[in-house]
Amino acid sequence: MAERRKEELKKKKEKLAELKRAREERKSTPPAPAPAESQKEKTKKDELDALLLELLPKQEPKVEAPEKVPENEIPTTPDPTCIIDTKAASNIIPQNIITSSGPATPTLSSRFIPDFTTFEAVILDVPPKEIVHYNKEVQTAATSFEAPPPSEDEIREKVRMEFEEQQKAKEAAAAEQRARQEAEKKKELKLLELSDEEMKNILNSSEFHEFVTHSTKMVERMLTDNFYDHMKDYTFNAAAERDENEGARVRYLFSFFDDRWSKNRFVTDVNWSHKNPELCVASYNKNPYNMNDPDGVVLIWNLRLIGRPEFVFHSQSDVLTTMFSEFHPSAVLGGTYSGQILLWDMRAKSLPVLKTPLSTAGHTHPVYSMQMVGTQNAHNLITASTDGTVCSWQLETLLQPTETLELVHSGHNKTDEVSVTSFGFPENETSTFWVGTEEGNVYQANRFGHAGGKAGINQYDSYKGHWGPVTGLHFHPLVGPVDFSDLFLTSSVDWTVKLWKAKSVSKPSASAQTISPLYSFEGSDDYIYDVKWSPTNPALFGSVDGKGNFAVWNLNEDTEIPAVNTQVGNGRALNKLQWDKEGRRVAIGSSDGRVHVYDVGELCNPREDEWIKMQKTLSEMNESGEMIGKMNTK
Known part of the structure; x- marks a missing residue:
């Protein structure tokens, strides 16, 4: 049996070797045509299946009465009646083959069938850990000293620069081409020359x-800008400069003068614009040496245009007072010697756009003072003439006044008429006002009858203190924590400035009373033509006189002498002064036709205790005034 088994195994090995040789020959030889190759492969497959069947281990057949058969008695040849699963054989899965004892139909015994299941698996591709090999002898690569390759941004930037250079070259070529074409056109066209007549x-x-x-004005504004030093040296010692400019000082800035319109004229009034702080308006009387010029002119000066006026307005009569309309930025008002009220518009020509008629319905005497009262929605222009007539006007129409009031006083020496030279309204007051007269008295008057009183002058209260015509009257502005709006100043040709306290209108007098001034400032030796409170410092006011002196008084410092007294111009008489809105600059009108502008510096800035000091100063003035009154009574 062993020998037979060896022979069978030898034959099988030879068969396998023959199959291997056939496979190698098949690989080395080119493929045959499709049908023949298919047939050959089928044959080889059948041979392989038969060989696998032979290699499968033989199992003993099971019978009804199983008996243990010795191993050497197992037949070596396969039973022709057995059934072989070729598919299982191809997968080399052994299968128990059971045969019957006789030639009957064979039956298969039970075998183990595995239970297969299906599942989804997630395959993760994890890269192996990188192993870095380090060589002590070589630490740098051979290419480490070479320039690194350009990055993507560098390449993009290089491409962009090349593109821009190409575009510039194209534009330059196009510009050169256009210039060449224009030059050729100019050569072809003949230049037109204007004749002398054209x-x-x-x-x-x-x-x-x-x-x-218009163009030259714009250029001059830039060239004459004195409020900014274009050549300022920032290395200069600022401390020394500050010491020089601080303290009580008055600095001259410049003067407005025009040979065409200001020469041989007097400045009768000056004022500042409420909307445009750089504009200043001045009124002038007639020029006796040039009869062809208008009798009166109004010039609007610009702080940034010193050489010539910004606007020039004409009048058929001397303009004695002027002002900007507080609620109409482009409107300029003027009162004339003939009694007319004129309104000019900066958007129009030099002639007035509106004016009052020369009739008894308005003024027929010179108008030296005017003031705007009210609010934006309800305001009036109040004017007063030397015949005692006070008129109220609406600026929309100046054909006739909306109100007319005749100021008369029964105690007047010669006539009942009161010749008004100046007047003023307290802050936020539209009905009650005070007037200064030619005889030197000051009276309180009402536009309307109220509280048991009549419209007109209060016949019982007389403010007496001056011995000459009152040239200026101004109420204290309503600024700061303390209300001093009942204080007013008056100037006169008697060389004095008086400080008054207005009597309350709510307590009218039942009998004639004479009210004396709180204080008299007698630091001048000539006519004082105007006086004005500072709009920012409660204790500061300024005055001008006939000798060309500009005096600045500070009541909290000294009441005997002014804080600053400076000579203005060439010593000609100064007619009017006006503070600007910020209280830092002062415009002064002179009798030589010049408007001088001064800077008062730190004097306009009040300290925190300025109002408290002012109250103490006023109480001391009241006590001294009562003592003087008692001494005069005795």
Whole structure:
């Protein structure tokens, strides 16, 4: 049996070797046509299946009465009646083959069938850990000293620069081409030359003059800007400069003067704009040496245009007082010697756009003072003339006054008329006002009858203190924590300035009373033509006199002598002064036709205790005034 088994195994090995040789020959030889190759493969497959069946281990057949058969008695040849699962054989899965004892139909015995299940698996591709090998002898690569390759941003930037250079080259070529074409066109076209007559017509046209005037004004504003030092040296010692400019000082800035319009005229009034703080308006009387010029002119000066006026307005009569409309930025008002009230518009020409008629319905005597009262929605222009007539006007129409009031006083020496030279309203007051007269008295008057009183002058209260005409009257502005709006100043040709306390209107007098001033400032030796409170410092006011002196008084410092007294100009009489809105600059009108502008510096800035000191000063003045009154009574 062993020998037979060996022979069978030898035959099988030879068969396998033959199959391997056939496989190698098949790989080395080119493929045959499709049908033949298919047939050959089928044959080889059948041979492989038969060989696998032979290699499968033989199992003993099971019978009804199983008996243990010795191993050497197992038949070596396969039973032709057995059934072989070729599929299982191809997968080399052994299968028990059971045969019957006789030639009957074979039956398969039970075998183990595995239970297969299906599941989804997630395959993770984890890269192996990198092993870094370090060589002590070589620490740098051979290419480490070479320049690194350009990055993507560098390449993009290089491409962009090349593109821009190409574009610039194209634009330069196009510009050169256009310039060449324009040059050729100019050569072809003949230049038109204006004749002498055409040139003369252009130069004499009004449009050309307006263009030149407007353009040169703009240039001069930039060249004459004195409020910013374009050549300032920041390395200069600022402490020394501050010491020089601080303290009680008055610094001259510049003067407005025009040979065409200011020469041989007096400045009768000055005022500042409420909306445009750089604009200043001045009124002038007639020029006796040039009869062809208008009798009165009003010039609007600009702090940034010193050489010439910004606007020039004409009048058929001397303009004695002027002001900007507080609620109409482009409107300028003026009172004339003939009694007319004029309104100019900066958007129009030099002539007035509105004016009052010369009739008894308005003023027929010179108007030296005017004031705007009310609010934006309800305001009136109040004017007073030397015949005692006070009129109220609406600026929309100046054909006739909305109100007319005749100021008369029964105690007047010669006539009942009161010749008004100046007047003023307290802050936020529209009905009650005070007037200064030619005889030197000050009276309180009402526009309307109220509280048992009548419209007109209060016949019982007389403010007596001056011995000459009252040239200026101004109420204290309502600023700061303490209300001093019942205080007013008056100036006169008797060389004095008086401080008054207005009597309350709610307590009218039942009998004639004479009210004396709180204090008299007698530091001048000539006519004092105007006086004004500072709009920011409660104890500060300024005055001008006939000798060209500009005095600044500070009641909290000294009441005997002014804090600053400076000579203005060439010593000519100073007619009017006006503080600007911030209280830092003062415009002074002179009798030589010049408007001088001064800077008062730190004097305009009040200290925190300025109002408290002012109250103490007023109480001391009251005590001294009562003592003087008792001494005069005795």
